[in-house]
Amino acid sequence: RSRKPEPHAVIVPFPVQGHINPMMHLAHNLASNGFIITFVNTVYNNSGTVKAHRKWSSELGEAGNERVCFRAIPDGLPEDDMRTDFARLARVTETAMPPSLQKLIQEINDEEEHQVTCLIADFFAPWALDVAQQFHIQTAGFWPGIIAAYALIYHMPDLMARGSIPSNGIPKKQEMVKYFAHMPSLCSANLPWLIGSEADKEFRFQFWLRSISRFRHLRWIVCNSFHDLEMDIINTFPKEAGICSIGPLIPQTAQKETETEKEECLQWLDRQKRGCVIYVSFGSSVVLKEKEVEQLAEGLEATRRPFLWVLRGVEKFLSVAYLERLRERACMPSWVPQARVLSHPSVGCFLTHCGWNSTLESIAAGVPMLCRPCVADQFLNAAYVVDVWKIGVALKTNSEGIVGKIEIEESVQRIMSSDEVQENSRKLKKCAVDAHARNDIMVGSSSINFNVFLNAMKTNM
């Protein structure tokens, strides 16, 4: 063993893209500050993550990336399972993964030069904290979403005492509720744990409760958000809640696009006029109904504007005639390097499902949003985009629960011509950049928080 121990962090994300990405970014930041990292994947997602990491490292040439080591353990599901059901994945991983993680840490401690000194667990992988306890190492939590959603679960005892949320987490009435003074109103049916399969509502709520009961005792909850963005809600937490915002964490790790797709879409963007393109994407898992895809296609065509639409499987709902007609005006790949697309000067707005990563990427690029939330925390994210930050417009669903053609056409017109939304987006982009500033003039809030966290993890080894 080396005489001088080095800090060695085990990072455990919930095994889906939107959680792996920001935790990977955190891993890179720690690695370039002297940490050795063991990043725990599942056997299912390991090869994709490793590939993306290699691509990212070689493109950015970042220091310390060779200090990130990937290890894969089984998630407990059969190989051919699509892993799209959150509750099922949470349920299975919770039992299948802890023994393998325990074995993995034991192996590292027995065989590697540097023993594990701390573990960072995703909110949706709280079982990793129990494993860490067996090794008496430091622990920290990671919250991958909007801090406002964490506030809902953290302040649950108060919310229940006030009668705002019933004890099973499932409100009887569907109504607009202002859960906190500083939070926009949210429809009670859209609380983050409610949306998804009906049968699992209660399980999801219990899972959140179980997780918060562990997270409550942690000294550090590292959050992918930044102070200026959620100042009001951050101020509702007592100091001991450990909220430590270090975002936006925007990694380039979801690179599923082929080289051809990447080149084609970026070159296509180069040929468009500044601020004119509508970028359309629904993240990595939301699937729209056929009827909505058709309405979206017609709505986009009716705007007469160029658009870049990540189809990701919905091309089967579009006619050959449509694809042919729009060949010049639109670019429709199956995956794009989103962070790069959003920062391209041709992009004028983003029609999005408001996944937290997409929302942050849009904020960081200063691109206004057309919001079509579908599941989980997306409704809360959208409420912030529209009502608090005023950097977007909500797309209204009709009586069939879908967004119609006219709504698309009119909303695009509205957002593209709104000086207020454009101006607010520019201002918030500056705040996002400033959060990471580290120069003679200023050190941003996320830089400060990250440093404090880093030093604490280094000193208490």
Ligand code: UDP
């Ligand atoms: N993404 C991408 N290319 C695409 C579509 C998505 O790189 O064509 C990335 C996007 O940049 C974001 C992530 O996939 O980092 C999606 O995460 P988000 O939280 O927005 O949504 P989720 O996929 O979890 O619903």
